[in-house]
Amino acid sequence: MAEKPEPAAPLSAAVVIATYNRPDRVRDCLDHLARQSTAPDRVIVVDSSPDARTERVVRDFPGVLYARNPMGRGRTPESRQIGYSMTREDIVAFLDDDANAWPDWLEQLLARYDSPGIGGVGGSALNGVPGERQAGIGSIGLLLPDGRLTGNFAADPGHDVDVDHLLGANMSFRRSAIEEIGGIYGDYPGTCLREESDLALRIRARGHRLVYTPAAVVDHLPGEYAKGKRFDRRYVFYANRNSVVLLSRVYGTDAPVVRRFVVTAAREVIHDLRRAARGALAIREVGPRRAIRTVLGGLSRGGVVAAGVVAGFPAARRAVRRDRARQSAMRADA
Template identity: 55%
Template sequence: MTFSVSVVVITYARPQFVRTCLEHLGRLESPPHEIIVVDASPDDRTKILVAEEFPHVRVLRNDLGPGTMPESRQIGFADATGDIVAFIDDDAYVDPDWLDELRKPYADPAVVGVGGRASNGIKGEETKGLGEIGRLLPDGRLTGNFGANPGRVIEVDHLLGANMSFRRSALQAIGGIRGNYPGTCLCEESDISLRLKRAGGTLVFQPAALVRHVAAPYTSGGKRFDRRYLYYARRNHIVLLARVYGWGHPLVRRYVWSTIRAQSDYVWEMLVRFGPRMADGSRRPFVRRITSPVILTRAVAELAGLVAGFPAGWIARRRDRAMGVG
């Protein structure tokens, strides 16, 4: 059986990336059923570009603006008509056989989601974390390692938002895609995956379904892995665990303790930076030594996010119940 695939590209103020992304989609060996671009930009540059250069592509509007990637995905999903809905970011450029490889695992009716590999051009990423691709760990943390290549299809717990797909019927059955993962939008794709797993579905990682991920940060404020990122990473993770598993689940308290223990790494780094000698034996600049406590502000950001996750999770769970979304 051949499954029809709707491809949804989400974007914010990056028309140049959208152009390259759509050019690669146009070179697929098997074309998709449809391509939908969901644009949250503050201007019409992307809309105009797509209309002029890719008239077969449908453009939908997300008026909520930056920091609303899951809302953009839901807008695209609600409009899609394919058997499978595949999501890629505007900076993820597909290989010609991407769609064919993405389809293959769906021959198993138990498979409700298939994710592909994202090559970031980082040396050694093909072998890094081969044993922990897309896993939910016992302490509540999530592993990535989506640049690794195990050489075969493997079962996983969650998928990478830049290269993931789902059976439309399975996603409809759980109420679609939930929003309320603000800031850097971390954990929003994991929310979809973990809910589908809880509903009894199987998710797999297909390394042959490859995208080249430029991974340039969005211009919606802040830099990747800065203190803002750390804050929302912890905040959204607590929200994720609470929404999917409930406050009483052991994963919630284990994640809290693992986060608190992890802050000792910043203390150790501060002490190392305060030392009089560099790793090569040279003398460390005095200004570098006296400013070493600044590293502890990263711990403050993480712990603040952890605390903020509790009221945010409570509000999100209340909204979910009111909307009947599981």
């Protein structure tokens, strides 16, 4: 009679939290982690703040490790890399400091690593928006042919879904998959938009599956931005600049998806300019104040989109050169 195979050993897991100037949010985040049905083997808080408030909070949680990121504001991927480098566990999970994990969050993430082909698993981030569990059910975490990324990471399709990228507020990866791609890359300044997509898309490009499960839930209570506001002009600039960098370093600067992204951005600029022109023509109907506001809004937004795309190309070339140098150094050390 054949012997039954030994059951697989449970996966070990570390949780990394990158933070800047949000000690109260870090406390809430750690409080929720302390109540997990499956406790993480290691928790690391990486702090870019200019003061010691967050460090004092971490001291209230025995066993939680604290690390400094001296690079300061706008360096989330570098903080993730610092935290990742301190781990030895099978799975490395990442939480934003303003994400409060539900009690079975980690248990649900780990349960999805039932196949060696799965390189990463992410979950839902609920923002308290009515209808968000139904919105975008058919387009969660996709890289579209024109280079744009869909989100919809609050949606609940009722089952797990294979995706192209994951949300940084609630994602995890096999440590071996992160090692395979050479770690976590920086060069996503400003709002740090697209930094988590870089990690996910590079792992996906190596042939690993990425899975989104609506069962691994965090309440995402976005804190104040270190500078500016979400969806302001600064946000739009870096969304376009960092998208060019992301697509270029993952697929190559001459990749068709990069060209398609530029065409899509150009159409967006044309739309904004037409909006400005319509505002100018409607001055008699809507009055000068509203017309001027429409004209300036269209011109400003179109200019910001164009500036972001233009700035993205030299930044992408620099990032690709640094990536190649890093890969050469890794091969030399191997």
